[in-house]
Amino acid sequence: MSDAHVTVLYFAWLRERVGSGEERIELPAGVRTVGTLIEHLIARNPAHAAAFENRQAVRCAVNQDFAGPDAAIGPGDEVAFFPPVTGG
């Protein structure tokens, strides 16, 4: 059994468009960054394609730290996608 999975979390309108707040994704060969993970998610599901339609409006955190599209990801990581924050 492969354990090359990441946990992917979605918040705010990304969660609503994806239709789920959390999923486990098996990392295919070649998916080793946030940007390539987004491409993988878009390719496998139209709801994800809609959620990531405007890439400029999506922010990311890897293991609870803000991260850009070039950030590395690997098995066991927690990758979260969300809109720009609006607290306070």
Added chain:
Amino acid sequence: MSTIRVQEAAFDTGAEIARLTEGRPDIGGIGCFVGVVRASKADPIAALTLEHYPAMTEPALARIAAEATSRWHLLGCTLIHRVGRLLPGEPIVLVLAAAAHREPALEATAFLIDWLKTKAPFWKKETLAGGAETWVDARDSDDAAAARWG
């Protein structure tokens, strides 16, 4: 030295100031900011619902508090942020910064709310008087306010 909390319940600003200053005669001033749900004719908000990223929120707030403490030599600070459904007039966020003198206390308070608004993982959804719901967009003016602190 820092108090960091994310909670659904309301907070008591007076009690939080008392907790911050208890046994600390070296504190000479406390800066305070309370954010409140605002509604107006132009913005007929019936409610705000605040969502957050639980595993990330408190560490992010702690980093912001540590940055302020180091820059202004704070003697204590408090960040309390509410989540869930809030009505107009209800407090959302409390920022307290205690220092020996007023200038660092007031500057650190402004810094803390500016950074919190752009670096802590909270999202607001507005419910309008008619029932329509929309996610609040981030504002460029908030990014500019955070950027002025470098």
